[in-house]
Amino acid sequence: MADLPSWFVSVIAAIYPGFNPPPAHVYDGYIEGEFTYAAPASGGRIEKIGVTEGDRVGKGVLLFSLEGEQYAAALRTAEAQLAQAQATFENLSTGSREAEIAVTRASLDQARVAEDIAKTRLERGEALLAKGATTQAGVDDLQAALDEAQAAVAQLEAELKVAELPARDAERRAAEAAVAAAQAQVDLARSDLDDRQVFAPVTGQVEKVFYEIGEVASAGSPVVSILPPDQMTALFFVPEAERADLAIGGVVAISCEGCLDDLSAKITRLASDPQYTPPILYTSDQRGRLVYRVEAEVLDPEGVLPGQPVTVDARVAVKE
Numbered sequence: 001m002a003d004l005p006s007w008f009v010s011v012i013a014a015i016y017p018g019f020n021p022p023p024a025h026v027y028d029g030y031i032e033g034e035f036t037y038a039a040p041a042s043g044g045r046i047e048k049i050g051v052t053e054g055d056r057v058g059k060g061v062l063l064f065s066l067e068g069e070q071y072a073a074a075l076r077t078a079e080a081q082l083a084q085a086q087a088t089f090e091n092l093s094t095g096s097r098e099a100e101i102a103v104t105r106a107s108l109d110q111a112r113v114a115e116d117i118a119k120t121r122l123e124r125g126e127a128l129l130a131k132g133a134t135t136q137a138g139v140d141d142l143q144a145a146l147d148e149a150q151a152a153v154a155q156l157e158a159e160l161k162v163a164e165l166p167a168r169d170a171e172r173r174a175a176e177a178a179v180a181a182a183q184a185q186v187d188l189a190r191s192d193l194d195d196r197q198v199f200a201p202v203t204g205q206v207e208k209v210f211y212e213i214g215e216v217a218s219a220g221s222p223v224v225s226i227l228p229p230d231q232m233t234a235l236f237f238v239p240e241a242e243r244a245d246l247a248i249g250g251v252v253a254i255s256c257e258g259c260l261d262d263l264s265a266k267i268t269r270l271a272s273d274p275q276y277t278p279p280i281l282y283t284s285d286q287r288g289r290l291v292y293r294v295e296a297e298v299l300d301p302e303g304v305l306p307g308q309p310v311t312v313d314a315r316v317a318v319k320e
Helices: 006-015 069-094 098-130 136-164 169-194
Strands: 026-033 036-038 044-049 062-066 197-199 204-209 224-227 232-239 251-255 263-270 291-298 309-313
Touching (some): 098 136, 232 309
Antiparallel strands (some): 251 309
């Protein structure tokens, strides 16, 4: 194991006569909190803030809300368009209403009566023409009247047949697609309106409220930060010579002023790049000044606060 360079210990000892170098694999570090930030999906003026800094909140608690009148109006518009599309589809699926069909049937009955009258008049005219009691022109007029009556009957019969049938498949598919599109617009408008209220995504303590009521928050801009109780990481730095003695998954002991006894953390990350204070020479004499960042998840972080200095004892995690 590599201890501190002798020249460094000598200099410190000369300045501080009572100085004792720390043992290998014992490091100074600090606690860093893994904050969760709550931000709106779309920008707007803040209408309500339901928490204050220092509050402990549960998951699902209302943190803040934005003005939503415009989004509520958009939802009502989308719902009205959906109702219209559904009515059109139902009308095409069932054909005309019974009252409309009854009107067409009544008109067809009248047309058939008119056809019978025209046919009777034509027959009477032809009989008079045979006796020389009328002219051919008069009979021709009666024939034209019958033709017109028959055409009216044929037209109303066709209209009744169409009224009693549902729409063609292509029209129904188009109407059904219009309903689906309108429903999607309703879902989108409702989602946009729901997004005007932002709820706590995790349980924890409110660390910071970045805005006040009446201010405008932009989309994605954090309004509230929450510190979950189990999201604490111990950060410390190890010399280059001792880095190879540690491994991800190793458990280290942590101590600090005011902390509970028997705190521990599990190493979750070992940096591959060194950190240093320039100038530095990559020689065998100077490599001992290289340090590597190590992150360790605090396993039971009760009483531990972000930014708190800690002492990390990694001797129990040293690889054999």
